[in-house]
Amino acid sequence: MSPMSRSVRKFLWENGLGLAFLTLFVLAVIGQAFAGHADFNNQLAADDLQQVTLGEYMTSSDFAVDVMENWQSEYLQFFLYVFLTVWLVQRGSPESKNPDKVGVESDEEQRVGRHADSASPRWAAAGGLRLKLYASSLGYVMGAVFVLSWLAQSITGVAAYNEEQLRQLQAPMSWPEYILSADFWSRTLQNWQSEFLAIASMAILSIYLRQRGSPESKPVGAAHTSTGVAG
Template sequence: MKRFFRNNGLSVVTLGLFVLLWGAQALTGWQAYNEEAQEHDRAVLGLGAYLESGHFWEATGENWESEFLQMAAFVLLTARLYQRGSAESKPLPEDEQAPEPPPSGPPPGPVRRGGWAAQLYSHSLSLTLLLLFAASFVLHLLGGAAEYNREAAAHGQPAVSTLAFLGSAEFWHQSFQNWQSEFLAVGAMAVLTIFLRERGSAESKPVEAPHHHTGR
């Protein structure tokens, strides 16, 4: 177990925190939903029913969508753009040294097969993140439409279709307020790593590295 945690500690801790905090989101969202329902003399929901509600899935999809957009954009942009001095950038072309020898061991299967499999695999990270973004976008849309129609029914207003909700200012306001914050975070990370350090972190340059040093 010690060796497993040493080799996989980052994923174990981050995914464990994800499960813990998603559970906390569900419980607090359930409480907030029922408090609002009681204030308006509407029926409260059990936890199981709440986990199937638009209120829960709208909030979940809205946040997952912005995170996967951030990571997909980060992967694609850092493949093509530079930021002098940033640990989040590849070294500038004039600063690149001789390439390091390839790691020992056999390459992944798609690389060994070559052709279209290798070509697809060479972009598999960004493609997968974009697919996860698209799935989360749909989850946000479906959950948001359900929640919008629940609110509309409570106020005696007609329901709207999922397509109509897609074209609404409400849906895009929810999306844009999350998307802008993700790009702010990426930009802040790119700039702050020029001047600041965190000893031992893979996201930081060495503490002794000059500010103009680019890459990790």
């Protein structure tokens, strides 16, 4: 086996989890595009309107709003989870830190500032604003993606809603009117509630149930009361 082949195999092996989910993401978007295109054309046919091509549908506000409303709910989930797990615990769950670790922990425990070692990221060894930003960078990025995708959902949502209104010969809405409308909040909340339930289920069910070999589960023989222990 050539060095390049070994390098590729090593890369695939060491990044398998991320690559697998990115592949599933692409396949799901493609599937959503085909299914959404068929459904959209069925609606147009019912209204006796001209149907659109797959390319036209994928560049439409109808497709964009369906994608964005899912993205914003997912990133809201991660944003809240990253920050809430700093201060809140769930006794017995591997998704929670130990109760005696509540809070941001000491510089020594986090290996920042003068406690950073040679393998630590450069900004972990820095002080001031750089360290403060880096110390919460995961949450900040998750929050920023949520806000941007929520904004994109509202913009594409009002465009899709107004297209439907015009097809039915009804008056369109402005963007401020739309973000206060039932259509916008129905789309938003139906995704939020499922994300919150999923996280709560994972945190609670992992107290009593196991998945051998998964870091999202405690070791099979671990006590139900063991907290913050991964298998």
